[in-house]
Amino acid sequence: MEANGLGPQGFPELKNDTFLRAAWGEETDYTPVWCMRQAGRYLPEFRETRAAQDFFSTCRSPEACCELTLQQPVSCFLQPLRRFPLDAAIIFSDILVVPQALGMEVTMVPGKGPSFPEPLREEQDLERLRDPAVVASELGYVFQAITLTRQRLAGRVPLIGFAGAPWTLMTYMVEGGGSSTMAQAKRWLYQRPQASHQLLRILTDALVPYLVGQVAAGAQALQLFESHAGHLGPQLFNKFALPYIRDVAKRVKARLREAGLAPVPMIIFAKDGHFALEELSQAGYEVVGLDWTVAPKKARECVGKTVTLQGNLDPCALYASEEEIGQLVKQMLDDFGPQRYIANLGHGLYPDMDPEHVGAFVDAVHKHSRLLRQN
């Protein structure tokens, strides 16, 4: 700590580094916890802001993003009420800002989700995309939001930046929205493998400077969301997802070194990617996120001891009573063991979830993980 209370880059010094220590594989006094989509629609504060109405304009406002990030349960630090002592904040944003920065129009249709009026239909549609090298300059608003939020967090907990992985972004760009089968995007993989690789390379080239820019702006960890891994079997995943996931980690780390920036831990979360856990644990990420369909002990057997695991309570478990949440958390912590582990849900929070139950989840992790270390 410097004399003025500011850490490197002029940011307030970090007071709670439990999440970062666990991510780096260091010992911790208790299990750190955060929740995917913790700054999302389940919070009344979120629903009352314009984020619910005009989603992507909100994403473009650093002040609004900062406000929403701090309205996550970490705001308990700003309030007398100590309700949700989460161990990390994640910047309020969306994975689809990258396709937008590449020149595609994306709107958020309330009650339906994201929609691309002009998805990629033909190979030549790739020519419509902007040079990936300009993406980072298009996304200055995210960097500003990160810097502002890191300042206002005042070192209470670390701030996580994130992006969607190439395959997941490709599915949205080709499907034009959600899909239960991703059949259009998978049709590209089978019928246009070269164009698919071209698109995935463009996305990778865009993601690397974008993620490096987030770290330069103040992000202290990075999570890559491969949300649509489950639509690919082992073969397609190894061909069209894994190489780009690896490439992102490798190039982000190299660029951080070149820029003289301190390294940050990187998390890969491939939802429904049970078949690729071993490969993901060797893909250059310090942390592997798990969805709730993977049993903790099996995951640890599969990945060995070289990575930290993150997850994986069924989000719907938050519908249970606070007592049952406590029991489910205890079982989960017993199964993952006390170290090299970050507690989280196995997917994002749903809009209809009770914030009190998120609090019960967080408290149960903290309480039981301390007990676990006493035994």
Place this chain on the structure above:
Amino acid sequence: MEANGLGPQGFPELKNDTFLRAAWGEETDYTPVWCMRQAGRYLPEFRETRAAQDFFSTCRSPEACCELTLQQPVSCFLQPLRRFPLDAAIIFSDILVVPQALGMEVTMVPGKGPSFPEPLREEQDLERLRDPAVVASELGYVFQAITLTRQRLAGRVPLIGFAGAPWTLMTYMVEGGGSSTMAQAKRWLYQRPQASHQLLRILTDALVPYLVGQVAAGAQALQLFESHAGHLGPQLFNKFALPYIRDVAKRVKARLREAGLAPVPMIIFAKDGHFALEELSQAGYEVVGLDWTVAPKKARECVGKTVTLQGNLDPCALYASEEEIGQLVKQMLDDFGPQRYIANLGHGLYPDMDPEHVGAFVDAVHKHSRLLRQN
């Protein structure tokens, strides 16, 4: 074979028993193959009939179901053109006829899928359901369709009957349609475990006589579809899905014995149920179906040698060229090995798939599986 060319129950004698032999774990000369949803919307004949317009009325017409079943690629046997020599037919019907028979209204909304105008919202809604003992008598139209189809198949290939597993039927009845999270149905499991078990028991009680009735009517194998297994993690699956899956097999087999009916092989297909493969292989089914996210060799290691495996080509692989389909089939067959295996897709066919490519898949299975046995 009796003197009149009719087998037991007066049905024409079976000429191709390869599918049944593989299901029972007996040696076969080649790998039998069929496709989930092989009588579905990808066939022009299907789209031209009223099935596309008035789905459940079609389900209620034995003559229409028979016609659609025979218009599956097995119809090649009726035509000079030998295009799709599939080794089994599956009766045209839908898993949601069971909730209908229990008294729930279900409509098929074109382009959207099934819709329940009055889904189960409260525990007392269970009182709206009919006695499960009457379900089989409500579903006489399915039995008639099976008998008619078995007659008209003339013993060319065996006829498979099917039903949805209790948890999967429950998701539709509670959600009122499709859902990406099944959060309403899972909310029941966490908040109303007793009512959930009550509903699952009602469904099991309905399914047992329904499946036995299908066999009495002429079905020569049965498949249970647990299509929504993936929404449950290992814990919920073991509590709310597996016990009922086991119970269905056990009670169907006992009732067939009691009725003096010959046993039929039973197939369990739990989509996205990678975490439960070992348990499913010990659940009383002769065959375990696999989706395309499970690597064949890992599946075999997991389940041992006591069951036949069925699957699991990525349905989207049928978008590939016929040459590539051949290569993918070769790899799949090499990985599964020549015996105790039934080739299939890892999920149903999609409506936009080219029937010619289904033919390429079937031919590749037959061709390569014979080569495999020569080596």
